[in-house]
Amino acid sequence: MLELSGVSAGYHGGTVLHGVDLSVPAGSVHAVVGHNGAGKTTLVHTVAGLLRPSAGRVRLGGREVAGLPAHRIARAGIGLVPQGRRVFAGLTVAEHLRLAHRPPRASADRPSLWTPARVLELLPRLGERRGHRGANLSGGEQQMLALARALLGSPSVLLLDEPTEGLAPALVEEVDALVSTLAGEGLAVLLVSPSPTQALRCASRVTVLTSGRATLRMDGAEARADPAALTAALELAPVRS
Template sequence: MLSLSSLTAGYDGGTVLHGLDLEVPEGSVHAVVGHNGAGKTTLIHTVSGLVSTSSGRVELAGADVTRQPAHRRACSGVGLVPQGRRVFPGLTVQEHLALAFGRRSRRERATAQWTPENVKELLPRLAERAGHRGRQLSGGEQQMLAIARALLGQPRLLLLDEPTEGLAPLIVQDIADLIKKTLPDRGLTILVAAPRPAFAADVADRVTILVAGRIADEFSAKELRDEPDRAAEAMGHAAAEGAPASPSRAETVSL
């Protein structure tokens, strides 16, 4: 579903990602793990089209989308759940869903896999909070809303950037269940920037370790579970290679 070849990208003339090669097969879950500043958000933004590619190639289901802007990639089937959720504080849950779904034609709405009704069935808390505004929702409810909003774009590839950041353990487990089973069972391919190797091993089929914008290691979830020190060793190279200890602009850029 997603193929990256020698991908190089960054901001304001600075390079953050250095020649990445990555394959995400259709129907799979691939997690990217790394310290702050490793390039996880830049990778998600580059795949979504929010950050331009300096060199290399981005393919979606075999089609070259390297030069497509973000809105064209969204129409091609790329959905984004951004870090920090980015819900509109003054809009209700129902208004968020209507806005995300209403931009499609009548014919597209009639044949859509995801509708406001079935995303509320998938995420029943949203149905309970349909009349509440974004500012009135808990962090977990906002995250569910961000996921629902992305699904209403009818994605084939779903990008999730740190989807469990700042959430309670019970909500983290709910999101993990969505990522590792529920959404793939409904045909989605997922690329997730994961907060920890343990979370990545729980939800993903394969895991890539990013260090200073380069792939330090890649292995199956089983390998990661069997060799937990391997990820720590790969991520430990960050200090030796001079990776930033705090988030770079690449990791904190707002949508």
């Protein structure tokens, strides 16, 4: 389980996140929804160790990880799929997978251990593109490759920063199905998005982030049955360019 308690963070002395609390149990999807500038990527970067929190606690399976270097947080069991995919243009799919595979020691904290072969079973399109370089992949294929890289660290928590950005509707549905599959494997998934649509499709819990503050928390099933409160919270939130 991932737990955040009173987390504040920002850049260059400014505060972007203000006392955020949330939890992501194993086997669930927690979607954080908010407009651009709400602090979603700051939240993900803080959990992943790319940004040090100025206050609060981040626990992974009861262990405090706030403030640890990013590589130690990754080894502890947090995998990141960054916004924009960030694949290496000159490396083939097979080379990406080989470099990303760092199997941890098996433990009760890791719901499943991933290998390149197992990743290609889940994402067969990558197997078909094994010899293609990153620059020659479509946007959807690059997103699948970014997901594969994160899985090859065998995380217990998966952070997804706007995973369907720029994808065609059919590929958005494919990503949604994969997110649900991974939660079914026992992963705790923290997904951030500017749109409530994906949250309504696959989230167990939904949090609206407004100017760095959690302004609404809903059960996923409740939000799907009556999305009016979620829609209203986003309509009232200020939009930053």
